[in-house]
Amino acid sequence: MILLNDARNIEDYLENGGFKALRRALEFEQDEIISEVESAGLVGRGGAAFPTGLKMKFVKNEKNTPKYIIANADEGEPGTFKDRGLMEKNPYQILEGMIISAYAVGAKKGFFYIRYEYREIAEKIKNKVKELHRLGILGNNIYGSKFSFDIEVVLGAGAYICGEATALMESIEGKRGYPRIKPPHSTQRGLWGKPTLTNNVETLANIPVIINMGGEKYHKLGKEGCSGPQLFSISGFVKRPGIYEYILGEKTIGEAIELAGGVDGNFKGVMLGGGASGYILNRDYLDMPLCFSDAKKRGVALGTGDIIVLNESVRIWDMLLNIAKFFEHESCGQCFPCRYGTRRMREIIEKIVNGKGTSEDIKKLNATARAMKIASLCPLGKSAMTAYESAMKNFHDELMEVIK
Ligand SMILES: Cc1cc2nc3c(=O)[nH]c(=O)nc-3n(C[C@H](O)[C@H](O)[C@H](O)COP(=O)(O)O)c2cc1C
Numbered sequence: 001m002i003l004l005n006d007a008r009n010i011e012d013y014l015e016n017g018g019f020k021a022l023r024r025a026l027e028f029e030q031d032e033i034i035s036e037v038e039s040a041g042l043v044g045r046g047g048a049a050f051p052t053g054l055k056m057k058f059v060k061n062e063k064n065t066p067k068y069i070i071a072n073a074d075e076g077e078p079g080t081f082k083d084r085g086l087m088e089k090n091p092y093q094i095l096e097g098m099i100i101s102a103y104a105v106g107a108k109k110g111f112f113y114i115r116y117e118y119r120e121i122a123e124k125i126k127n128k129v130k131e132l133h134r135l136g137i138l139g140n141n142i143y144g145s146k147f148s149f150d151i152e153v154v155l156g157a158g159a160y161i162c163g164e165a166t167a168l169m170e171s172i173e174g175k176r177g178y179p180r181i182k183p184p185h186s187t188q189r190g191l192w193g194k195p196t197l198t199n200n201v202e203t204l205a206n207i208p209v210i211i212n213m214g215g216e217k218y219h220k221l222g223k224e225g226c227s228g229p230q231l232f233s234i235s236g237f238v239k240r241p242g243i244y245e246y247i248l249g250e251k252t253i254g255e256a257i258e259l260a261g262g263v264d265g266n267f268k269g270v271m272l273g274g275g276a277s278g279y280i281l282n283r284d285y286l287d288m289p290l291c292f293s294d295a296k297k298r299g300v301a302l303g304t305g306d307i308i309v310l311n312e313s314v315r316i317w318d319m320l321l322n323i324a325k326f327f328e329h330e331s332c333g334q335c336f337p338c339r340y341g342t343r344r345m346r347e348i349i350e351k352i353v354n355g356k357g358t359s360e361d362i363k364k365l366n367a368t369a370r371a372m373k374i375a376s377l378c379p380l381g382k383s384a385m386t387a388y389e390s391a392m393k394n395f396h397d398e399l400m401e402v403i404k
């Protein structure tokens with residue numbers, strides 16, 4: 001294991017080489033750290049797969065100060081629970097990654113934003129932050145260097161949208177979690193208008209690994225287009241649901257399901273990349289390697305790395321209705337296409353589930369999907385119809401069977 005090591009206590013973490021990467025990083029120039037991360041090929045594990053080193057470089061190169069860093073642990077995507085496992089089992093590796101990243105970009109203050117429902121974990125992280133202060137690993141002159149850094153733990157606002165980086169910033173600033181219009185990007189104007197680096201907690205846990213191993217060596221873990229370890233939340237109709245760690249590209253979807261005990265029942269399909277904004281796929285995808293570039297070639301995405309397994313008892317329209325209800329509830333309501341579109345989507349799908357769907361309804365759903373994709377302000381509205389569109393492609397006959 002590279003990420004999911006069990007090191008809940010500082011003694012265990014230090015014994016296994018914990019904070020060695022930080023001590024090493026503090027001897028590097030900031031640009032040297034960033035170039036290690038770039039050569040590692042690490043991309044964000046929060047869903048968008050943005051190159052981490054490049055984002056660090058954007059923040060580092062901004063002249064405006066102070067700069068901030070955010071660890072995103074809002075984890076609201078249905079079917080995603082890997083950040084929870086990581087924070088419970090190996091919290092210091094996330095904190096170490098956060099401190100190294102802060103040093104690399106020149107941030108003196110960080111915020112650890114944790115999903116409201118994970119209150120108990122938030123308390124534990126707060127205690128660990130205090131512990132690191134006592135040990136001189138946080139606070140002034142870390143390990144006797146010129147670098148000073150502090151972390152504040154913030155409990156999330158209890159909304160899926162607050163995981164979106166700019167809504168999250170609004171939330172930290174004490175406002176309603178409305179996503180901001182981009183540009184400017186938060187790397188330029190983030191928290192309180194200052195340059196801000198936002199990373200998923202799993203992304204941050206990779207940083208000490210890269211510093212210890214070296215970017216080039218890390219890059220060799222995996223294959224072209226995807227490198228490093230990734231956590232997968234595997235759930236649904238599978239015999240051993242849980243969090244699994246694999247090197248990217250090493251396993252196919254089918255192999256990952258087998259390693260999770262196999263399907264409970266007869267295989268029907270999977271939802272890949274997130275229970276809300278993910279893709280509903282059929283058996284043709286079982287041989288697809290769990291790798292960003294392979295997914296892209298097949299027109300899908302790994303997203304937050306979850307695989308929800310569906311068996312023959314799952315009716316795809318029922319599943320789409322659940323998803324539509326989720327989006328109607330979680331749309332922040334700031335922009336019309338998503339506020340109204342998510343409601344229309346739920347109403348039409350409900351009509352279909354009740355056996356009253358017509359071909360006109362399918363046309364309306366398609367038009368709603370187009371409008372939301374083009375005109376929604378943030379990725380929530382833009383991706384709300386991904387599940388429907390992918391299901392139409394992969395389960396077309398089943399979906400059209402009930403349409404009059
Ligand atoms: C609706 C919505 C919810 C999101 N929720 C999360 C979340 O819970 N955790 C997370 O890390 N990123 C989430 N993101 C992605 C963040 O906006 C951002 O891309 C991410 O935190 C960047 O970190 P990374 O580059 O390490 O992936 C969400 C995005 C959207 C649109």
Ligand code: SF4
Binds near residue numbers: 335381
């Ligand atoms: S797309 Fe939806 S979630 Fe995003 S700003 Fe508009 S209403 Fe809010």
